Amino acid sequence: MKRVNQQHEATESQSSQEIFIPDFCNVRMVFAVVVVAQLLAFIFALGPQGKSSDQWLHLSLISLFVQWVALSNSALLCLLRQRMRNLSTILISGICLVLVELVTLVAGEISFLFTRGSDFAMLIPSSWHVEFLIRNAIISAIVTLLALRFFYLQYQLKINIVAESRARLQALQARIRPHFLFNSMNTIAGLTRSQPELAEAVVEDLADLFRVSLSDAGGWLSLNEELQLCQRYLNIEQIRLGDRLNIEWQKQSFSEDIKIPALSLQPLLENAIYHGIEMLPDGGTISIDCRCSGNEVVVVITNPLPLRRTPRKKSGHHIALDNIRERLAVCFKHKASLDIQSEKGEFRVCMKFHTSMNVTESVLS
Amino acid sequence: MRVLICDDEAPARLRLRQLIDEIDGIEFVAEARNGKEALQRCHELEPDVVLLDIRMPGIDGIETARHLAEHNDPPAVIFTTAYGDFALSAFEANAVDYLLKPLRRERLQQALLKAHSLNKAQLQSLLVEDDFSAARTHLSIHNRDSLILIAVEDVISFQADHKYVTVHYTEGESLIEESLVSLEQEFSAQFLRIHRNALVANDRLTGIEKDASGQIHAIVDGLVEYPEISRRHVSEVRKLLKKKTR
Numbered sequence: 001m002k003r004v005n006q007q008h009e010a011t012e013s014q015s016s017q018e019i020f021i022p023d024f025c026n027v028r029m030v031f032a033v034v035v036v037a038q039l040l041a042f043i044f045a046l047g048p049q050g051k052s053s054d055q056w057l058h059l060s061l062i063s064l065f066v067q068w069v070a071l072s073n074s075a076l077l078c079l080l081r082q083r084m085r086n087l088s089t090i091l092i093s094g095i096c097l098v099l100v101e102l103v104t105l106v107a108g109e110i111s112f113l114f115t116r117g118s119d120f121a122m123l124i125p126s127s128w129h130v131e132f133l134i135r136n137a138i139i140s141a142i143v144t145l146l147a148l149r150f151f152y153l154q155y156q157l158k159i160n161i162v163a164e165s166r167a168r169l170q171a172l173q174a175r176i177r178p179h180f181l182f183n184s185m186n187t188i189a190g191l192t193r194s195q196p197e198l199a200e201a202v203v204e205d206l207a208d209l210f211r212v213s214l215s216d217a218g219g220w221l222s223l224n225e226e227l228q229l230c231q232r233y234l235n236i237e238q239i240r241l242g243d244r245l246n247i248e249w250q251k252q253s254f255s256e257d258i259k260i261p262a263l264s265l266q267p268l269l270e271n272a273i274y275h276g277i278e279m280l281p282d283g284g285t286i287s288i289d290c291r292c293s294g295n296e297v298v299v300v301i302t303n304p305l306p307l308r309r310t311p312r313k314k315s316g317h318h319i320a321l322d323n324i325r326e327r328l329a330v331c332f333k334h335k336a337s338l339d340i341q342s343e344k345g346e347f348r349v350c351m352k353f354h355t356s357m358n359v360t361e362s363v364l365s
Numbered sequence: 366m367r368v369l370i371c372d373d374e375a376p377a378r379l380r381l382r383q384l385i386d387e388i389d390g391i392e393f394v395a396e397a398r399n400g401k402e403a404l405q406r407c408h409e410l411e412p413d414v415v416l417l418d419i420r421m422p423g424i425d426g427i428e429t430a431r432h433l434a435e436h437n438d439p440p441a442v443i444f445t446t447a448y449g450d451f452a453l454s455a456f457e458a459n460a461v462d463y464l465l466k467p468l469r470r471e472r473l474q475q476a477l478l479k480a481h482s483l484n485k486a487q488l489q490s491l492l493v494e495d496d497f498s499a500a501r502t503h504l505s506i507h508n509r510d511s512l513i514l515i516a517v518e519d520v521i522s523f524q525a526d527h528k529y530v531t532v533h534y535t536e537g538e539s540l541i542e543e544s545l546v547s548l549e550q551e552f553s554a555q556f557l558r559i560h561r562n563a564l565v566a567n568d569r570l571t572g573i574e575k576d577a578s579g580q581i582h583a584i585v586d587g588l589v590e591y592p593e594i595s596r597r598h599v600s601e602v603r604k605l606l607k608k609k610t611r
Contacts, residue, residue, distance in 0.1 A: 182447040183374070186466040190380030242375050278373070281399050281422045306422065307518070 019085055020155035021092060025078040030071075037070035038063060040143065061123065069107050069140065073100050093148050097141065104140040108133045165330070172327040176213045176263075177270060181206075187240050202239060205232040212262050219262040220331075223254045223297060227290065230266050237273055244283025245273070251290040258297060258355045261331045265299060267320050268349050272303035276347060279306045292355065299351045307345045321349070328353065366481055369412035370396040371403035371429070372445065373421045377466065381416055381445075384470050391477060400424025401514055404432055404505060408512040412440050414461075414480050419446040424503050424514070430460065432505040432514075441480035500551050504532065506539050513539060517555065521569050521587040523548050525562040533588060559583050559602055560595045570609075573602060 022029055041063040045055070076099055084092050112129055115121050124132050184206050191199035209232055212219070221229070238245050272286045284304035291298055321340060328336040328351070336353035368391055370381045378396050385393050394412045397403035399421050407415060415433065419426035430442045444463035461483065462476035504520070506513040519535040529540045530548065549558055556564040565585055572584040573594060581599060582591040594602055 179447050182466055183377075186380060186447065186468075187374070187376040189467040190376035190378075190383070193383060194379060240374050240376060244373075278420070279422045281373075281401070 018155075019081060019092065020089060020152050021077060021081055021084070021096065022151060022154075023078070023081060024074040025081075030074060033070050033074045034067065037066045040070075041066040061120070065107065065111060069100075069104050072103050072107070076103070089152070096148060097144050100140050100144045101137055104136050105133060108136045169327070169330055172323055172330065173263075176209060176266070177274070179274075180270065181210075183240060184236055187236070191239070198239060202236055205235050208232050209236075209266075215262070220259045221262045222256045223258040223260050223290075224256065226260050226262065226265050227251065227254075229263070230269055230288070233266050233269060237277075241273070241277060241283060244280070245277050246283065246285040248285055248287040249290075250288065252292065254292060254297075255355075258292065260297075260353065261327060264324060264328065265301075265351070267324055268299075268301050268351070271320055271349075272301055272347070276303035276305050280304060295355045297353055297355055300348065301350075302346060302348045305342065305345050305347045324351075366390060366414060366477065367392045367394045367410075367412045368414045368416060368477070369394050369403065369406055369410065369440070370416050371398075371400070371421070371426075372396075372416075372418040373399055374418075377418065377445075380468065381473075384468060384473050387470065388474050388477065400426065400429035400432075401503075403429050404512055404514060407433060407436070407440060408507070411438065414441045414443060414477060416443050416445055416464075417460075419444055428501050428503070431501065432503070435505060435507065437507075441483060443476050443480060500554070504541060506541055515539065517552065520556075521566055522585060522592065523556070523564040524592060535587060557598075557601060557605055559598050560593050563592045565592065567605060570602065570605060572606065573599075 024030065024033070041059065044062045044066070045059040077096070080095075080099075084095065087095070112124055112132065115124055116126075184202060188199050188202050188206075191202065209229060212221070212229060234245075234247055238247070269286065269288070277283050277286065286301065286303045289298075289300040289302075318340075321338065325338040328338060332353050336351070338352075339350045341348040341350075368385055370378055370385070370393070372378045372381065378398075382393060382396070385391050394410050395406045397406050401424050403415065403417065404424070406412075415429075417426045417429055421429075424432070426444055426446075430444075433439050433442060441461045444460045445466055445468060446463060447466045461480045464472055464476060500517070502517055504515045504517065506515070515532060515534050521533045521535065523545060524531045524533065525545045530543060530545055532539050532541055545558075545562065545564060549556065549564055552564070555567055557567055557570065559565050559570075565583055569586045569588075570583055571586050574582050574584055574591070576582060581594045581596075583594050583602060584591055
């Protein structure tokens with residue numbers, strides 16, 4: 001559900017659901033406001049003020065004023081933020097500006113009245129009344145506009161990052177080779193009349209595979225489900241390749257809590273068949289060893305390769321592997337690895353990943 | 366019209382047989398599971414048309430078509446392929462037709478009809494005009510009563526002698542009717558010229574030696590008589606040996 005929402009935000013960046021003003025009720029945000037307000041106060045205090053009698057007193061009064069204005073605004077924005085959700089960016093900016101100006105004016109006026117008759121009266125002389133208020137208003141307007149601009153850019157950046165990582169994941173999403181689809185169709189066409197039950201089984205397996213392959217990016221399956229998909233894939237290839245394909249499974253039963261990005265293992269088997277078994281006149285054995293030790297799952301897939309004196313075009317071979325590797329890096333935050341070894345007519349790929357990964361936190365958090 | 370089917374997948378062969386049985390005037394001759402079998406069967410049975418899968422283990426479809434073209438009376442070749450195997454247009458001109466799997470009966474019928482209407486001369490010109498760029502994996506030698514296929518990786522050396530080239534390979538030697546120059550070009554990645562009349566497999570070349578008369582010979586794994594290295598090729602041989610020891 002959470003993911004669906006995020007996607008919604010990402011696709012409709014200008015939508016009314018999300019607001020570019022940050023949440024001022026957040027403690028960290030309040031702290032940031034205090035720090036920024038204090039920095040602002042330092043700037044004012046450091047400015048040329050003529051000969052002030054007491055620098056520290058001057059700074060503390062400015063700080064008091066600035067913090068007062070900043071925190072009052074934060075409190076108001078905290079209350080108003082939810083209500084402004086459905087408004088346009090420009091309207092929200094306008095409201096914020098007016099709000100800040102009002103708070104500044106009120107604060108200025110109160111300060112002025114409060115200092116009358118006290119020791120601090122000379123800080124804001126009566127002749128200065130209007131000018132004092134106007135200066136405050138201009139300063140707060142400039143600071144507010146800068147802050148709004150900053151919030152807006154930050155919000156845009158966040159949207160872009162979410163959209164980019166989603167697009168990246170989508171691009172990396174394993175796609176079953178079209179070659180396999182068409183070969184399977186051909187198998188079905190060949191079996192339909194002579195062995196209709198077998199053709200039926202191929203159709204069922206094919207449907208399961210493509211249901212996952214065509215679904216949205218970022219889907220996770222339990223390791224057991226992924227292994228079942230692999231089995232379905234191998235069923236189809238078994239019918240197509242006959243005796244040439246021999247499979248050796250070594251697997252234990254895994255907890256349903258162990259999750260893996262959908263179609264992370266199946267492409268490794270597809271590679272083993274496409275580059276290995278299919279290229280050998282007598283075929284060979286693919287061995288799959290899948291085990292869990294501690295909080296790490298290790299899958300080792302081994303297949304024979306044709307021996308060639310000079311390898312023909314090698315390109316294309318590692319694209320699928322690089323793709324899976326990058327996908328693992330994105331999904332497991334580098335708590336996964338994919339190693340390959342190729343020697344003397346044997347190709348070996350070893351995938352390791354951590355089981356402690358929390359699915360919800362790992363995707364686009 | 367007599368048709369031979371070649372595909373490495375049993376269901377694909379089954380499908381082709383079913384379709385062929387339904388078309389009038391077409392006779393199924395035999396089926397083969399790979400290029401090697403197809404070449405043997407074609408040599409024995411001389412079909413009119415070969416339906417050839419492209420992606421096959423060992424000798425693939427394209428190379429099989431090349432070897433078939435060397436027949437005196439070559440069969441018409443129709444390629445069959447699944448999506449995305451090869452850039453189809455690249456070799457479109459070299460076959461009578463190509464069909465996409467799963468095959469349609471009408472398309473197959475059309476292709477066979479087209480093959481039928483071509484005379485032998487036209488066929489030959491189709492196949493001989495070859496711009497297949499990849500090196501072959503096998504050499505085919507057509508004797509009067511048999512077809513010998515030699516895997517290029519089993520070849521130790523090519524040695525020219527007058528009109529013919531002798532192929533020395535792990536299981537013996539044969540004469541072939543190809544020029545040393547074209548062999549050198551095709552297999553430049555695997556063989557090195559060591560003399561005006563000799564090419565040697567890179568991985569069989571283990572060293573050089575000088576005989577009593579000062580002539581340099583190549584030490585070649587698998588050859589009894591070490592071939593001569595001509596003066597102008599010595600540096601190339603040394604370079605290769607140096608690279609191998611590294």
